[in-house]
């Protein structure tokens with residue numbers, strides 16, 4: 001074959017394959033089979049090998065390109081990628097309309113456009129002079145990651161637009177995995193003993209974030225376009241027009257869409273979509289409704305991260321079934337007892353759920369719920385998981401009735417039933433009557449999370465968790481799952497994840513910090529360290545007598561008594577057992593080193609030049625010495641830096657040896 005003939009054949013093959021790809025992947029034309037395309041591609045590949053001078057990065061043979069990446073490169077979006085505000089019912093949708101109409105001059109002609117809200121990953125595709133040059137994830141909206149290679153493997157993405165547009169065009173849409181492909185993938189994962197993907201979105205995300213585009217190619221992702229940003233001269237007046245144009249350019253666009261002058265028709269469309277949603281080949285979680293006229297977009301503008309001219313109508317809760325393993329009782333800040341159902345961990349709306357509050361006894365009676373029951377649970381857009389129904393037909397006869405305990409599960413104090421309100425709105429709740437009940441101790445919990453350095457859990461979150469009945473005490477924090485908290489108001493998936501992660505990251509703790517976290521009266525950080533250092537294990541501290549504790553240097557009789565007393569209370573011991581049972585791990589205490597400062601007690605005061613006070617204390621400890629906070633007659637040395645306070649004066653009074661920085665440095669040399 002001559003070079004000229006080869007070129008002609010190559011061009012024809014490329015056109016033909018491109019056309020088949022378009023018909024198969026974009027138009028969904030069943031007449032085309034992959035075999036035909038494969039066969040043509042085989043011929044094209046062979047020709048391209050024989051005639052490398054005709055290589056073209058946009059040849060259909062180049063859909064898997066290049067080597068695996070070391071990492072994704074960050075890219076700045078030319079136009080910010082926004083997100084959407086959600087509405088959950090027709091009323092909210094209508095008040096959105098009222099709000100925007102208020103912002104526009106009366107008599108402004110307005111129409112609406114509604115389309116599917118696809119449950120995948122937003123991506124941006126840049127075309128230069130009609131050729132695909134870069135694709136990126138949304139990232140934080142300003143900066144995303146370059147995933148061009150991976151996107152090139154998606155057959156529904158045209159490498160060349162079907163109409164030439166000079167300059168830059170940005171197409172945005174959803175990278176998705178169809179339900180069919182997801183099922184097949186999970187089957188394969190299962191057979192290979194690999195982790196399953198919870199939903200199509202996770203599967204799509206996992207597949208797109210592969211550094212090796214060959215892996216992405218295997219996952220058979222899809223792409224549906226929902227937005228286009230055109231050069232000035234090509235701009236279109238409506239969103240509906242843009243959708244039609246996207247289809248013309250060779251993109252897949254869902255045919256389910258609705259353009260209307262009234263919101264009423266849009267509402268009907270939303271109802272229609274809800275009916276077909278389950279059978280739709282891709283995951284959809286709602287309908288995106290926008291003001292159709294692009295000119296009005298400018299006027300309505302953006303508020304925060306979301307445009308005013310667009311909202312996402314979200315369909316209600318996903319449901320799942322599970323069994324109730326147990327019903328436990330949590331005690332709130334006010335002492336109220338809240339029954340909580342513990343489930344077999346179950347996936348609902350994409351995350352694992354292990355518990356749900358039952359609110360009160362009335363709710364349990366309304367549901368007719370027994371321990372061991374099979375139940376339907378649901379997790380709506382921003383509602384925490386809840387039990388909605390008991391499947392009574394699933395009963396085996398082994399289910400058990402639940403009764404409110406007569407003693408507080410935290411402190412064993414007596415429980416009382418109180419009625420709040422009157423008439424129809426009255427409700428009865430059970431309360432722990434012990435004013436000193438640990439569960440009422442909000443400050444104690446705040447202290448605990450600080451000591452454990454779980455900084456993602458602040459006072460407000462503690463209150464929230466308690467009010468929802470998710471926790472009684474700090475030990476319960478260690479039983480939370482992401483799905484248990486992610487539905488809480490103002491709680492995104494990300495913050496839920498951060499909280500769960502930081503709790504998990506701080507399960508392991510030193511003995512001193514653990515003691516400190518317990519909040520024993522008169523036991524601060526220093527005493528905790530002294531106790532840990534002296535006794536070495538929690539067990540020994542718990543068993544120590546007042547005298548044994550009192551014998552420790554720097555610990556006086558009041559502190560000794562308070563430590564001793566703490567461990568005599570049964571509920572405190574239960575609490576410690578619960579912490580350990582829930583996964584808190586106390587690190588082995590490092591053996592106290594014997595060194596040249598063994599037996600010597602130091603107090604460091606003022607500002608040192610060569611190191612911080614904490615560094616100085618660490619040095620003292622490393623050499624076997626003891627670093628104390630306050631000066632007493634037992635102090636061996638007071639190290640004095642710049643601007644010392646009362647400690648230096650006290651040392652002088654007591655006749656304790658004072659060291660300046662240089663003398664201290666000489667000593668520890």
Ligand code: IVH
Nearest residue numbers: 082083084115116117118121122226288307
């Ligand atoms: S338009 C101004 N249209 O939903 C934001 N988004 O909650 C532009 N999504 O990040 C979004 N289907 O990943 C739009 N038909 C659709 C969509 C859609 C799914 C996703 C998209 C976006 C998120 C916003």
